[in-house]
Amino acid sequence: MDQLSEVRLEHASLPGTTCTVAMQGATIKSWQVMNNEMLFVSKQAKMEMGKKALRGGIPICFPQFGPGAMKQHGFARLVKWGMPKVPTVDQSTGDVTAEFVLMASEFTKEMWDYEFVAIYRVKLQAFALATQLEIKNVGDKPFDFTALLHTYLPIDGIAHATVQGLKGSTYVDKLDNSKEELERNDPVKICGPVDRIYRDVKNDIVIGDSGNSHIVIMRSGFPDIVLWNPWIEKSKQMDDFGDEEYKGMVCVEAGAVSTPITLAPGAEWCGKQGLNLVIPQNI
Numbered sequence: 001m002d003q004l005s006e007v008r009l010e011h012a013s014l015p016g017t018t019c020t021v022a023m024q025g026a027t028i029k030s031w032q033v034m035n036n037e038m039l040f041v042s043k044q045a046k047m048e049m050g051k052k053a054l055r056g057g058i059p060i061c062f063p064q065f066g067p068g069a070m071k072q073h074g075f076a077r078l079v080k081w082g083m084p085k086v087p088t089v090d091q092s093t094g095d096v097t098a099e100f101v102l103m104a105s106e107f108t109k110e111m112w113d114y115e116f117v118a119i120y121r122v123k124l125q126a127f128a129l130a131t132q133l134e135i136k137n138v139g140d141k142p143f144d145f146t147a148l149l150h151t152y153l154p155i156d157g158i159a160h161a162t163v164q165g166l167k168g169s170t171y172v173d174k175l176d177n178s179k180e181e182l183e184r185n186d187p188v189k190i191c192g193p194v195d196r197i198y199r200d201v202k203n204d205i206v207i208g209d210s211g212n213s214h215i216v217i218m219r220s221g222f223p224d225i226v227l228w229n230p231w232i233e234k235s236k237q238m239d240d241f242g243d244e245e246y247k248g249m250v251c252v253e254a255g256a257v258s259t260p261i262t263l264a265p266g267a268e269w270c271g272k273q274g275l276n277l278v279i280p281q282n283i
């Protein structure tokens with residue numbers, strides 16, 4: 001399976017329900033429910049192994065979220081992951097699970113000199129996409145890391161976007177000198193450039209737009225939520241993103257980024273995200 005560039009999972013019970021994962025970064029490029037695409041990917045995306053992450057889908061940021069000692073958002077989203085086992089199907093539900101693995105290499109140790117194993121499980125369910133990132137310290141020295149799933153969601157007109165569940169959380173506003181603010185709004189709406197790290201968010205997050213359905217993000221191990229929309233100026237600066245595409249997307253990112261995670265030799269950490277599609281039944 002080493003020659004694979006991507007893996008396509010097909011739900012065994014719900015027609016038109018698929019998930020496509022690129023071996024670069026174990027990046028989920030597509031999640032479709034009954035032939036409806038649930039993730040945003042820029043029409044100008046220029047994914048390139050070792051160099052450029054997908055502008056869209058769900059890139060994995062590890063071992064560093066944001067700028068820092070190594071390249072922005074770390075190396076995990078740039079390098080080739082392996083898939084040592086054939087995906088499995090749960091005969092009772094039709095759910096399909098694939099497992100991707102990244103281990104320390106000379107390339108990674110040049111940037112981050114630690115022995116780790118990252119295991120990323122992707123489970124395609126009928127109306128949900130469950131992802132789980134495990135990090136194991138298999139070396140003889142402790143290490144710190146931050147991790148985040150950089151989820152891009154499509155929005156039917158940014159003026160209609162609503163993000164519920166953030167009220168009462170404190171956030172760092174990366175566009176205002178990292179000033180700390182208290183979120184007083186519910187829902188949060190996107191009326192300009194947004195780049196915020198909400199800390200220790202307890203609620204599930206609900207993302208809606210002008211349509212009836214919405215996405216509920218459930219988490220464990222990822223205490224923080226990053227909310228990002230590049231808006232007009234930043235969109236123009238990104239060569240892998242259309243100048244107008246900010247109107248059709250929002251990033252709502254589950255992460256462990258405010259407080260680095262420390263793993264002693266032999267220890268492991270697990271972060272889980274469930275993206276759940278809720279389609280209100282017409283009464």
Ligand code: TA6
Pocket residue numbers: 053066072073150174195226227228251253
């Ligand atoms: O998650 C928000 C963010 O950290 C923004 O600051 C912006 O840089 C975005 O990620 C995209 O980063 P990238 O390295 O993928 O261009």
